[in-house]
Amino acid sequence: MKADPAAQRRLLDLAEVDAELGRVLHRRTTMPELAEVAAAEQAVRGGTDARVAVQTQLDDLDREVARQEKEIDAVRSREERDRSLLAGGTMGSKQLTDIEHELATLLRRRSVLEDDLLELMERREAVEMGLQHAVVELDKATAALADATSRRDENLVDLDTTQARRDAERVKVVAALPEPLLALYERKRSRGGIGASLLRARRCGACQIEIDRRELAQIKAAAADEVIEHEECGAILVRTAESGL
Template identity: 40%
Template sequence: MNAAPADQIRLLDVQALDVRLTQLAHRRDKLPEHAEIRSLDAELAQQRDLLVAAQTEESDTAREQTKAEQDVDQVRQRAARDQQRLDSGKVTSPKDLESLQSEITSLARRQDDLETIVLEIMERHEAAQARAKELSAALEGLETKAADAAARRDAALREIDAEADSVRTERAEAATAIPADLLKLYEKLREQQGGVGAAQLYQRRCEGCRLELNITEVNEVRAAAPDAVVRCENCRRILVRTPKSGL
């Protein structure tokens, strides 16, 4: 394949722009905000689970407290009715009086026990409330951090994408000046060679594979016509000659 030396040198400009696009894509994928957001998302998920557990405990203990307080009220009301009967003087049988007094005493003990249970449940409920409040505040803080990280990521992505759009436009303009067959070969080699299809021959070294040409290879390149499209014997990339090639 033959191509004017100027067209071959223009190929290096296209290659430089392709390298820049690859660098921008890598930078886009490896933004530190991506890892930060993933970490924050994991923390948020864990924090939400903890908050749900605390809120569930808060709700459960609230129901327990209501039920225990109702039990206390029932015992208190029963004791009040018994005391009222005792005080009314309507119960005259010694046996009935003894039974009634015994029940009042038993109900008093039961009320004490139930009130102790209520206090224990209240303590657990208050602890759950405090825990839920603490977790809610922590979650809000994490959500703020996540929103900030997302805003920074989006700003960085907009900047990268804007530069990439500019480079793609420049690349398209540069590619139009290169003969179709040379550009096709370059594209094929670029796909095969990890994104680099053309490299400068600099001081007898291929800038694609970074290997120096041996004397035989140098002589072959030196003897090639100026418009001949030379390939590196090591990496098979298009080897572009310039005044700095050391020939």
């Protein structure tokens, strides 16, 4: 293939633009903030689950405390009734004995219930402290997520700006290239390599391999408008005064 040497040199501008676009793409998928956001999101999910679990435990204890207090109140009410009956002095001895026995039973029952309530309250205090800790940890995770997300989004804005500028530059460069030369360049690039590079000091700018004598002799003998492809990596070799030919 033949192409004007000036058009071939414009391939270097296109290759530079494509290289930066490639770096932008790589940055989009590998920036550390992506991993930070993913880790922070996982921490927030874990923190939320932990807080819900502790809150559920606390709610269960609150219901148990309320049930226990209600039962204690009921026992106290029966105690007050029995004391009122005893104070009235209108019942026979057998009834008085029965009421005294019931009152003694109620006192023992209330003592057990109050001990159980104290234990419940101690457990509740411990769980409430656990809830406070879970809330603090969740707040930390949420703040870390917000920070990582903000930094990620700032980077994405910068990348979007760079890509938009480079996309516009690419359109201009491509418009100035002959179609056959551009098509060859795109085929080279589509294979995962560099489409075109400068031949500098007898070295390929794409693969950094020094051109051997045989191939270099062929390049020297080629016409200025001949499109040269490096035998080793396939990139289009653009010749300038820096090529050392």
